[in-house]
Amino acid sequence: MxxxxxxxxxxxxxxxxxxxxxxxxxxxxxxxxxxxAPDGAPGAAxxxxxxxxxxxxxxxxxxxxxxxxxxxxxxxxxxxxxxxxxxxxxxxxxxxxxxxxxxxxxxxxxxxxxxxxxxxxxxxxxxxxxxxxxxxxxxARHARRLFLIGDSTVCDQPGDPYSGWGQQLPQFLRKGLSVANYADSGESTVTYLQNPRLWATVHPLIRPGDLVLIQLAHNDKTTDEATYRANLETLVAGVRERGGSPVLVTPIVRRWFSPDGTLNNNTALLVNGLGVDHPAVVRSIAAAEGVPLVDLTARTKALVESLGVEGSKALYLYNEKRDNTHTSVHGATVYAGLVRDELVARHLVPAGLVRAGTEGGRGSGV
Structure with a gap:
């Protein structure tokens, strides 16, 4: 070519x-x-x-x-x-x-x-x-950028059947807003800050006006609460230092049901082995630091429970991999739509820069 x-x-x-x-x-x-094109054939090259x-x-x-x-x-x-x-x-x-x-x-x-x-x-x-x-x-001369910091549930997954919600988010955005997805599989708040290819690379790229969404929790299984809190506060401070606008995102739920048909309070809702309630910590930091919050835990919990044990399987890779943590393309697309809705509802992104269309529908607007 x-x-x-x-x-x-x-x-x-x-x-x-x-x-x-x-x-x-x-x-x-x-x-x-x-x-x-230079040879006179439009686009053939x-x-x-x-x-x-x-x-x-x-x-x-x-x-x-x-x-x-x-x-x-x-x-x-x-x-x-x-x-x-x-x-x-x-x-x-x-x-x-x-x-x-x-x-x-x-x-x-x-x-x-x-x-x-x-x-x-x-x-x-x-x-x-x-x-x-x-x-x-x-x-792009005047585009706004939306950075993503996260783990495998957010990242640009390299192969089927996996997909992170950040991988599906761009289709919901119009010209003028781009997604720079720096989420990475297997990362915790500890490793994201330590790895020079992650935070040390993202931090200097942030410019005034950029939104930076932060969702890290799934891999903080052995992180104590004080460390988890301090790490998130470091990320928030670093974004603000560069003139960006941090947005804290609680983690998507895991698809683990209790016998009563609700999600398991620990495994599904991201409470680690040390008793750290990750979504609760994220919410408290957002309140204390005045950081916008996208409560994706609450949104995905409500959706998964409403679909039930069988209906929610399609959101995750249960059918393909018996995986109740990572999302399918369908699930990632649905969850990206939830993020889109939250960004608009909190006036973080103008409604004119998002699309209303979803899978299988006629894409709306330019």
């Missing part, structure tokens, strides 16, 4: 030509005309029918796509390490729909302690009946 110069704005045309077909988009997001590659350096980029074709289509986009960037979007036959999002490109492209991955920006075209008519990539 040929590649393009990073300094050039690129449009890729696949299948039907872009000319002569109106795009259904908000006025401020209408797609610009296609720019031909960057895309195949199922994937696109752009030779851009690490950074934040706005991506604008045109979806649709001669027949009815349903198109979804993922990128980098299996990040969901655009939910499956239905387009009627003969129509074109414009969508835009902002993506973080970095090395390593997935988990911070994982392999580097391929340089540049990679997009994968999926969905039940994909039809990508065009794509443009340009450096």
């Amino acid at each position: 040929r590649r393009f110069n990073a300094a050039v704005l690129v449009a890729a045309a696949l299948g039907a030509a872009l000319t002569g077909t109106p795009a259904h988009a908000a006025p401020d997001q209408a797609p610009a005309p296609a720019h031909a 960057q895309c195949t029918a199922t994937a696109c590659h752009f030779d851009v350096p690490p950074g934040t980029y706005d991506v604008q796509v045109l979806l649709g074709g001669d027949t009815a289509s349903r198109t979804a986009l993922t990128g980098e390490t299996r990040r969901a960037l655009l939910p499956e979007t239905a387009v009627p036959a003969g129509e074109r729909v414009a969508r835009a999002f902002t993506v973080n490109v970095r090395t390593p492209e997935g988990e911070p302690t994982g392999p580097d991955g391929s340089p540049g920006l990679d997009l994968a075209v999926g969905g039940a009946a994909p039809a990508l008519a065009g794509v443009r990539v340009a450096p």
Whole structure:
């Protein structure tokens, strides 16, 4: 596959030509005309029918796509390490729909302690009946960044059937807000602060205006309460030192039921072997430090219990791995939607920067 110069704005045309077909988009997001690649073939150098590659350096980029074709289509986009960037979007036959999002490109492209991955920006075209008519990539000039600090329940998981909620969150966000997911499998508050590829790498990247969501608890099984509290306070202080806005997130529940149909008070609700109630500590720090709180423990507990023993299996990897801690793609997507709702409800993210669409639905808005 040929590649393009990073300094050039690129449009890729696949299948039907872009000319002569109106795009259904908000006025401020209408797609610009296609720019031909240097050899005169629009986008042939960057895309195949199922994937696109752009030779851009690490950074934040706005991506604008045109979806649709001669027949009815349903198109979804993922990128980098299996990040969901655009939910499956239905387009009627003969129509074109414009969508835009902002993506973080970095090395390593997935988990911070994982392999580097391929340089540049990679997009994968999926969905039940994909039809990508065009794509443009340009450096994001005024995008806000949402950093994620967490563990395997949050991170960009490298392979099926695993997925962290942070991996699914980008599809709920519009152009102007990117997700920089620095969650890493197996990390506790202790190891996240100690590993130079984690906090020492994230801390200097934070800029004024950035949101930093912190969800660490699952691996603090042997961390005493004083240490756990001090570690979270260190992360909060470090974010504020850089001018960022910390947001504390209580951990997602584990799917462990008691005989009465409610979640087990210890294992499921993250109380470790030393009796440390992790969600309670997080809530107390948020109150004491004036930090916004996303109580994902409470939200996921209510959801899992409402679905019951059988209905909740699909959220986790019980059917595939007998795993009641890690989420499936479906579960991670549902939980990412809960995070989206909390961010909007607490006025941490403007409603105009989020999408309402979910799995299988027609992606809403640009």
